[in-house]
Amino acid sequence: MATTPVTPKPAPKKKVNRINLEPAAYRGSKTTLCAGCGHNAITERIIDSFYELGIDPTQVIKLSGIGCSSKAPAYFLNSAHGFNAVHGRMPSVGTGAVVANRKMIALGVSGDGDTGAIGIGQFVHLMRRNLPIVYIIEDNGCYGLTKGQFSPTADLGSTLKTGVINDLPPIDTCALAIELGASFVARSFSGDSKQLKSILKAAISHRGTAMIDVISPCVTFNDHVGSTRSYSYVKEHGESLSDVSFVPYFEDITIDYDPGTTKQVTLHDGSTLVLSKLTEDYHPTDKMSALRLLHESMSRGEYATGLIYVEPDKQDFIDVLGIVDEPLSMLDQSRTRPGEAVLDEIMESFR
Amino acid sequence: MSVIDVAVQDSVPQPRSKRVVNDFSIQVATVNGSGSQTANTVLLRSIFRMGVPVSGKNMFPSNIAGLPTWYTIRASAKGYVSRKKDIDFLIAMNAETAKEDVLTLPPGAAAVYDAPLKLDELRSDIVFYAVPFDKIVGEITRDAKLRRLVKNMIYDGVMARLLSIDMAQMEQALRKQLGKKEKAIVLNLGALKAGYEYAEANLEKQDPFVVEPMDKTTGMILIEGNAAAAIGCMMAGVTFVGWYPITPSSSLPESLIDYLKKYRVDADGKATYAVIQAEDEIAALGMVLGASWVGARAMTSTAGPGVSLMAEFTGLGYYAEVPAVIFDVQRVGPSTGLPTRTAQPDILSAAVLSHGDTKHPLLLPASVEECYTMAMDAFDLAERLQTPVFVMSDLDLGMNNWMAHPFTYPTKPHDRGKRLDAETLKRLGTFGRYRDVDGDGIPYRTVPGDGMPAYFTRGSGHNEEAQYSERPDDYANNLDRLARKFDTARTLVPKPEIEIVDGGGIGLIAYGTTHWAVVESRDQLKDEQGVDTSYLRLRAFPFTPELSEFIDRCDRVYVIEQNRDAQMLSLIKMECTPAQFAKLRSILYYAGLPVDGESMTADVLAQERGA
Secondary structure, eight states: OOOOOOOOOOOTTSOOOTTSOOGGGGBOSOOOSOTTOHHHHHHHHHHHHHHHHTOOGGGEEEEEOSSHHHHGGGGBOTTSEEEEOSTTOHHHHHHHHHHHOTTSEEEEEEEHHHHHTTTHHHHHHHHHHTOSEEEEEEEOSEETTTTSEEOTTSOTTOBOTTOOBOOSOOOOHHHHHHHHTOSEEEEEETTOHHHHHHHHHHHHHSSSEEEEEEEOOOTTTSOSTTOTTSHHHHHHHEEEOSEEEEEOTTSOOOOOOOGGGOEEEEOTTSOEEEEESOOTTOOTTOHHHHHHHHHHHHHTTOEEEEEEEEOTTOOOHHHHHTBOSSOGGGOOHHHHSOOHHHHHHHHHTTO | OOOOOOSOOOOSOOOOSOOEESEEEEEEEEETTSSHHHHHHHHHHHHHHTTOOEEEEEEOOSSSSSSEEEEEEEEETTOOOSBOSSOSEEEEOOHHHHHHHHHTSOTTOEEEEEGGGOGGGTOSSSEEEEEOHHHHHHTTOOOHHHHHHHHHHHHHHHHHHHHTOOHHHHHHHHHHHHTTOHHHHHHHHHHHHHHHHHHHHHOOOOSOEEOOOOSTTTTOEEEEHHHHHHHHHHHTTOOEEEEOOOTTTTHHHHHHHHHHHHHSBOTTSOBSOEEEEOSSHHHHHHHHHHHHHTTOOEEEEEOHHHHHHTHHHHHHHHHHTOOEEEEEEEOBOSTTOBTTSOOOOOHHHHHTOSSSSOOOOEEOOOSHHHHHHHHHHHHHHHHHHTSEEEEEEEHHHHHSEEEEOOOOOOOSOOOOOOBOOHHHHHHHSSOOTTOOSSSSSOOOBOOTTSSSOOOEEESSOBOTTSOBOOOHHHHHHHHHHHHHHHHHHHTTSOOOEEEOOTTSEEEEEEETTHHHHHHHHHHHHHHHHOOOEEEEEEOEESOOHHHHHHHHHEEEEEEEESSSSOHHHHHHHHTOOHHHHHHEEEEEOOSSSOOBHHHHHHHHHHHHHHO
């Protein structure tokens, strides 16, 4: 949009964050999604997270595919560049953008159809590359924008409003992401503000692919009895693995936790995730344990929520590429056009 | 010279009065995977190094090992580099195809063959030279694998003797080909000499073909179009490459990777580029658009099937106005088609790729020089026009060796297009991403991290401020501006090369590698038939006004291209007046082989007789 960069105003009375920006600097256009849509709640948590972390929104890029979820980037961080790509192909656009400007913080918003169906190929390879990006699936188990068809994350036996029963098993995007190499995998619920915000902040602070599947009920097409993505179903069947608290690197840990039931994970930037009231046999840094937990909770018809898997120091794709420290996109001709002697040398090789 | 003729059973000696100097083509028929590429390149290069214009064309199967492959070397004192219709000298190494290869030779041709094939029984109007390759190679090495590989160098030695090719040039060409692999050099040199000595002792020269030194290649290079394009991309300052392997494109990004690794790495070992082998062509172009959107110079390279997959993203690039450079090294379609054969069959689909109203600039390189220069042009145009730009090469150009003068170093700085800066913003007052402030249809753009205002990029309907809009006026205004931008492209793309003879008359229009057959055909038409032709070689789409003027000046115009459906002609017709339309005719080639001048001459004459 035609906005000028937000400049910090030293107005002492107004609420500002640590870089002197007001909450308004983190807002976007007015949402056009349905009232009560889970996606709007996620948008609010994204706004809160960036504000509270004190991240300059002009240093963020927002990416999405196609669908209700993919409209969301227009509704937060107005002064960040956004790219609403084609259906299911946001991962590739994000890959090019992040690699070409490694300084930007990338946030991708997708849906369960955008990721699990048309985009599963690109999703798989994004996870595999461990590209530094926060990848959110706003997961309502259906195609909202085309009026409520099942998506591949819909549970077996779940019903449409019309009574049609889903006869295929769901794709568990969290299990897939862990298996493929994503280094931060979480599942949350749009209705659980506290947990979602802590996970979002941790994901933004993480280096590598942070994949968050957020169960986000569709109030218009998938919130009825018989749906396993309704508000009431998720509230009843959500199974929090732990309380998740996020302490950014610029704050001290002030709360005491019982060491017996608490686990701390230090992220690459020095921030800390404090996981308390841990479920038994829950080891978020153990891949096999995380996968077992996902399978077990799914077989009980429950959603395990919280941080499911994290590998804080895994090498990310930018490191693998071995590129220069400054953004490739900002290199000028003196760095990118070799001298005449190089051309002469190459020509000589073809004589 | 002691001569034992073991090959020609015919006791009647062939006439030797007429020597054919530096004007013939050699075809080597082998099995792919047999390592004949080295021997063929050495043969080509040694003739080239004797100052004789050459061209080499590889007709290979879509297979790794075991299927027939043919390599054709043309020597032409006049400098013709298109395919020659007839083969003059066959080297028959493949038992499977040998019979047909011999039967399709014109009378008076010559054939070196592997002795056990007994090809000399097939015809009496061919000069045969039998060479017992296995026997000769058996004396060079006992290693079965090496035998298979060096066997081919023996025919180089035989040909050196029969065609009077300088053995010193052969040796130098071989050393160049093998680099520092000393063991391999010794082995291959042994085979080369053994072939020469066998021919010297056993074969009496009975064919008329001979190579004599000239000075027509002094200072020149031999290079494949894909390598030339890769050099152009590096000089264009490419910083991002997303690609997916596909024949005949792969050697472009692979050459580029080699050059980038060598010449675009900082002292601390860090790369000033990123190359990603994507999961498919869709992702390859998606990555390119993402990289380009943040301001990188980004490209991909593919062939027809990849172009099909890139359709949706190309439409996004067009509508959201994101630069991209896309090389299409064309091959025979439709579908998988003939992946290792050449054609120009993607013109129409590339020009209007993707749904909705879309149009894309196409650059049409005909030579390796143009692969190099148009690579640079493509990056400049893509950023200047903020849109995907296609470079329409083909397999013949991309994967075959062509002579060229060494490329010249670019003097023009990179054109990064209209990027908003503080000064421009002050002048404009406000930023509207899709606002046409200069009247050329090209708006200003900003990129993440440049400190300028952000905007929301989308493939859905949008207004001048890049906001979502379904308003009819916003949509129509935007589409009209994009059309205006395309008209601006007409003033920026490379202009055609034109030669008007006698005020017009018969006009020929061609593009890409078809050009080389046109060059030869025009000479044939004039020298042998007294038919003058004017010629326009298209170098880009959208068309520039020169095309319309050319058609107006000619009485009738043949559009010659290598596809079935007259694709370029269709594009031309879309912009023609009724009077111009009536003048247009079509000559088409689509058998998978590069078009030859002789066929073209016959086809022009046939239509002229009917005219």
